Amino acid sequence: MTPAELSPTPSEAAPQAHAPRTIAADAPFFIVINAGSGRKQNDETRAALERMLGEAGRKFEIRLVDNPAELADTAAQAVRDAKAQNGVVVGAGGDGTLCAVAGAVLGSGCPFAVLPRGTFNYFSRDHGVPSDPAESIALLLSARAHPVQVGFVNDRMFLVNASLGLYPKLLEDRELYKQQFGRSRLIALWSAAVTLLRRHRHLRLHIEHDGTMQEIRTSTLFVGNNRLQLEQIGMAEAPLLERGLLAAIAPRAVGRLAQIGITLRGATGRMSDADNVVSFAFKHITVTHPSKRRRLVKIATDGEVTWMNMPLDFRIAPEPLYLLKPEADVANANRS
Template identity: 80%
Template sequence: MTPTAERAVSALTIPPDAPFFIVMNAGSGRKQGDLTREILDRELGGAGRRYELRLVDDPAELAATARMAVEDAIQQNGVVVGAGGDGTLCAVAQATLGSGCPFAVLPRGTFNYFSRDHGIPAGLDESTRLLLTARAYPVQVGVVNGRMFLVNASLGLYPKLLEDREIYKQQFGRSRLIALFSAAATMLRAHRHLRLHIEHEGQMREIRTSTLFVGNNRLQLEQIGMREAPLLEQGLLAAIAPRAVGRIAQIFLSLRGAAGRLSDADNVISFAFRSITVTHPSKRRRRVKIATDGEVTHLDMPLEFHVAPEPLFLLKPEPEIALANRS
């Protein structure tokens, strides 16, 4: 579908008096919350638009706060806004999906893959101003056992990388350099390989891998050089699983990914799909650690990965502008 046709068929215009219900994870510090409120007052308040900023100090309260914001938005014909990194945005989006409410984001994370992929400006001033003019477009989300993800979901080594990264961030601060250093340190340590059965389109495949990674973000997949990246726009997800290799080979695979050449590696299995079922060969009920958009939890196998049957309606720039803004 051309960008013009997409606008004509899919875009939802936001009422000029729609209030914004903004849910923000305050874990990064009260100073960031104060700065956010100052910009919201200037950009939204200055334009005569009503908003409510709901700071969440306890991450355990994030989902409940998001659900309350959705209820208020439904009653007042408003927009639900997530402010934070990809994990926070996913939690707020999970509450919004299926509600009929438009969803918007104010990127405040380290990598911001979701917002960048949709051309939303990284600067808080610019992304706040966008709320006043943007229309809502349907965007695809992934689901694993009822848990939504905007960017990716994974099991195996990748959740361990995320846990270690949080420890490094608490000690040394939040930056991309710290995140990359943490990942290298984790991969140098010994780790167990997974034995998995993957059922896809009636076919069963057994693999041994350090991690199973399911991607729903074209920008992230393009950065590591996956050929499946364009297929996300056809309503598919992408599965990536490096074959069981040693630590040194694992690091070389990571370097290929950093260079945007992971698809060229012989030791990587990848394919696009609409739905897959992942089980353990023993068939016993197992509880596994899984990461969705950077947030680690435990889920029972089998794992059912699929594209959500309904889209999330995201406030974003017009298609031509969004494409130009992707970085």
């Protein structure tokens, strides 16, 4: 299977036309904060919000979530309150937290904003939202809500990526290392190297796309919805996300040393040069096991791991998420 075999048709590549929305000058903010980032950071965020939004005379409410199991319910209540008061729902945390809050916002008609507080912050960085707390809070007061695309795997939404196979295992191991040694990019990269050195099994997958079916053997299927992340690993499909498509990456079944070689190419921005990598852009694919039986598989979406039954439908959401973000020229300057 090659990019040419699974290239997007003209109808797939046409972007949806949605205009930005201006936020009312008195719109209140309903802010959902993941307490897992630490008390000190929470206190600093609260203090900055009280100072900056208070000086601007803007109403806001903070919903601090101590138990991750309560995040979805807290986000849903924030959306209900925002709808009743024509407000904005704000997620504060890493990509997983932002995805959970955005999942409640999508389809509600409410605008969405983010205060980045994670390790990698791919979603916010890709859309030009500053990582500096003061700058991201200031953006709440000035930005318009721009449409951004989100993806789904079955009924689960993702902002950045979704995957099965080796990649969810990498994420699980990374969390264990973070619990022992702290949260940093260096710890994340070290845990990935250790995981790649272990034995791992390959998947046999059938991928249906645009009326064709192809079988691949791979260690992992990675579906990206983040141009910055795809550019960092050197994928040629990265620009196609702006045409309303997702990008899939699947390294062919190879040994551990070859797998590490592919990973090193990705780390140096040369993944597309690897001979043993299948990649293509799409709007919708269905992934099944050759046996056609309902199989339970581990899926990762924006860093959160869960179980799903095959078949797996990866697709673009029919409507966008309206995100408070800088205008295009400023957003491009902030992407790094």
